[in-house]
Amino acid sequence: MKHNLSTHIEHIDIFQYLKNLWVIPVLIIFAQSVIRITDNPLITHVPAWLFFFNPLIFLTIFIFGAYWVHKPIRAAIQTNTHQSLEQAMATLPMRAIQAFSISGLSSVVFILGVIFLTSLFNDSDFTPRMFIALILSVSFGLGVLIPTTAVALTMAWMAKTRKKLSLQNLFVGDLEHFRSYPWIMRSGNRPWLIFGITSLLPVSILALFSWLMLGTSNEVEQHFILMQAVVLFSNLIFGGMALVWITSRTVHRITRELSQGLNFLRQGKFDGHVAVMIDDEMGELARGLNTALAGLKERDSLKDSLAIASDIQKGLMPKSEPNVPNYAIAGFQQSCHAVGGDYFDYIERYDGTTWLVIADVAGKGYPAALTVANLQAMLHALANGEDIKLLDAATYINKSLCQSLQGGRFVTLFMTELNHLKHDMQWINAGHIPPLLWHKDNIKQLEATSPPLGMLEDITLHVQTTPLSLGDTLFACTDGVTEARNASGEMFGDKNVEAWFQLRHQLDPAVLPSSMLACLDEQGFHTRDDDITMLCLKRSD
Helix, strand or coil, X not given: CCCCHHHHHHHHCHHHHHHHCCHHHHHHHHHHHHHHHCCHHHHHCCCHHHHHHHHHHHHHHHHHHHHHHHHHHHHHHHHCCHHHHHHHHHCHHHHHHHHHHHHHHHHHHHHHHHHHHHHHHCCCCCCHHHHHHHHHHHHHHHXXXXXXXXXXXXXHHHHHHHHHHHHXXXXXXXXXXXXXXXXXXXXXXXXXXXXXXXXHHHHHHHHHHHHHHHCCCCHHHHHHHHHHHHHHHHHHHHHHHHHHHHHHHHHHHHHHHHHHHHHHHHHCCCCCCCCCCCCCHHHHHHHHHHXXXXXXXXXXXXXXXXXXXXXXXXXXXXXXXXXXXXXXXXXXXXXXXXXXXXXXXXXXXXXXCEEEEEEEECCCHHHHHHHHHHHHHHHHHHHCCCCCCHHHHHHHHHHHHHHHCCCCCXXXXXXXXXXXXXXXXXXEEECCCCCEEEECCEEEECCCCECCECCCCCCCCCCEEEECCCCCEEEEECHHHHCCECCCCCECHHHHHHHHXXXXXXXXXXXXXXXXXXXXXXXXXXXXXXXXEEEEEEECC
């Protein structure tokens, strides 16, 4: 069914967008009021009529910028094209950065030009030192703080609007635009930007004010510079509070939406949908949740068909082995039921490293499979974040699982980051069966250093680094291997796995899983009540 965008214009029209920018005129009027109170217009001889018209001029400049930011959205409404709307929304933050930066710069040039010309024609005692202080103060207020606030308000409006459109199936969220965004749009960089704008930059300017005041004994200059410091400080307090409030509300709105998606998973409401409210790592996580929910809804509606359910879970596993120079990697999974709780994956990252993961969810059947889907979605979303380290990913997953898992369920996980250039791997073992590493003619067990994930929110995870030499081989498995039983009920056990690995470590990783299965069959361990998953790695050159 095709939706008519014009019938939903109340969500996305220019007037709604301009109303959302209400903080901008408040900041401008506040700044002008502070300037008036400090008597700076009397010193610079700015005509009173022009002083009162300044807010209108600044506001007009920023309104023109807002119209340019909103222009592609208006075009999408006129053409009634959903694809154009998606593209316009995805590029909205970058257009806002460009437009409001130009608006701020234009405002700075205008007011400095007026003051400079006024001082020339009125025989003012306006000195170079005073002009420098004025440039610093005006540039921070009009050129940095107000444009940054306008961009934050734009992103808040975008998130809120995309949520409303998503509820009416008018917006999905195309993250391909995000992949080409510069570093400034990465969510991990935003706290540093706020720190620079509200702390580093104003403190540096205040230090320059101090230097300017110490270099003169002219009381007029000192008074003027001091008043500029008061203006800057007042703008910083008021504008900084507004900026932090806007940003925190936006982040809260987005994380609340993601939490709702996790609640859908936990409660089995697979017909739920998470709005993609912003195009960054959090937006990618929202899209991953939607993919998981869509797949789980399809599987739930076809729960009588175990074959289809099995195909869905197999789709979460890697389609092929990764091509890592000088390394051979292979994985294997055999479920004892149509769906299960074992999981392995290879995830190639932006910096050339590769995440290798093997996990075992406590329990069997659909509950365990749901957790596997959630785990896979989180891992792939986190892997795309440039600032996400191995420890960050494991910590985030543990906290998310603590919120979503119920009934005493948990996840054991072994996760390693392979660096083929340095020939080493960083790894975390959270309650998983210790993988075996053949290194320098000895077998080393990579022991667990923390409890399983999803049990305690405040656990301490440890990352360890292990070098890899030529011929080193890694073998990891789930308890489906060690707990296989023979006719007497005896389990295969860790010692038998180690003895087998002692004899078979030289084999190619692609052959190791079938060799293990053959060993189990030859020794009579035919009873397998759990999923069997294996992950193998070998440095070949």
